[in-house]
Amino acid sequence: EAGVAQSPRYKIIEKRQSVAFWCNPISGHATLYWYQQILGQGPKLLIQFQNNGVVDDSQLPKDRFSAERLKGVDSTLKIQPAKLEDSAVYLCASSLVATSTDTQYFGPGTRLTVL
Amino acid sequence: EDQVTQSPEALRLQEGESSSLNCSYTVSGLRGLFWYRQDPGKGPEFLFTLYSAGEEKEKERLKATLTKKESFLHITAPKPEDSATYLCAVKRQGGKLIFGQGTELSVKP
Numbered sequence: 729e730a731g732v733a734q735s736p737r738y739k740i741i742e743k744r745q746s747v748a749f750w751c752n753p754i755s756g757h758a759t760l761y762w763y764q765q766i767l768g769q770g771p772k773l774l775i776q777f778q779n780n781g782v783v784d785d786s787q788l789p790k791d792r793f794s795a796e797r798l799k800g801v802d803s804t805l806k807i808q809p810a811k812l813e814d815s816a817v818y819l820c821a822s823s824l825v826a827t828s829t830d831t832q833y834f835g836p837g838t839r840l841t842v843l
Numbered sequence: 844e845d846q847v848t849q850s851p852e853a854l855r856l857q858e859g860e861s862s863s864l865n866c867s868y869t870v871s872g873l874r875g876l877f878w879y880r881q882d883p884g885k886g887p888e889f890l891f892t893l894y895s896a897g898e899e900k901e902k903e904r905l906k907a908t909l910t911k912k913e914s915f916l917h918i919t920a921p922k923p924e925d926s927a928t929y930l931c932a933v934k935r936q937g938g939k940l941i942f943g944q945g946t947e948l949s950v951k952p
Contacts, residue, residue: 732886770847770930770942771887784939819886831877832940834886 730754732835734820740841746808749838753801753822759783760797761832762805763819771819777803810842845870849931849943856921856950864916864946866931870938876914877940878907879930887930921950 733752741747753760759778763771774793776784779800788795792811797803807814817839821832848867856862868876875894879887891900893909900907904925906917916929928945 768944770932770944772942773939776939821886831889831892833889834879836884836886839884 734835744809748806751820757822761821765817847943853947866914872935877932881928
């Protein structure tokens with residue numbers, strides 16, 4: 729079974745530029761998550777989708793971050809404009825459903841460096 | 844507020860030297876405690892889910908246990924390939940996954 733796919737794997741941009749990340753979840757997984765992991769810290773949830781709808785985006789900086797999940801499969805996360813403090817690894821995860829004990833499976837992440 | 848604290852932050856072991864990693868948590872209505880392994884440059888890899896105090900799960904050299912306030916990840920006779928960052932996360936009903944900061948384990952031959 730194929731895992732969660734993400735691209736690109738690495739991205740370097742200047743501050744105030746925009747960037748987009750793509751995620752393809754495990755086939756059949758209804759729930760998709762985007763996390764931000766700053767060096768030396770655990771992942772922090774940015775947004776959770778259940779099929780096409782947003783379940784939780786309370787930690788998403790909405791003035792600069794946006795995300796969408798069209799057709800309930802692939803998702804994109806965009807940052808515009810980027811700040812230095814956005815340098816981090818952006819992880820996508822998916823789970824079969826969104827129950828309290830459902831296991832989340834992670835992709836390899838996209839490492840973003842903002843100069 | 845839900846909180847997860849892992850200790851130590853870093854642990855260096857000799858091959859074969861058994862030890863334990865700690866995950867302390869405060870959450871109302873725990874629905875699950877998760878352990879993940881993360882290798883450099885990769886995403887977290889699922890290891891275990893524990894649901895209630897007293898529960899134990901094993902996988903190769905790893906054994907996870909759970910009490911009402913903390914979880915331990917015991918590593919028996921570790922090998923260099925066990926070197927990684929181990930992440931603990933908790934979830935309550937209807938809530939999101941809250942991660943600790945991780946323990947970076949290094950096993951030297």
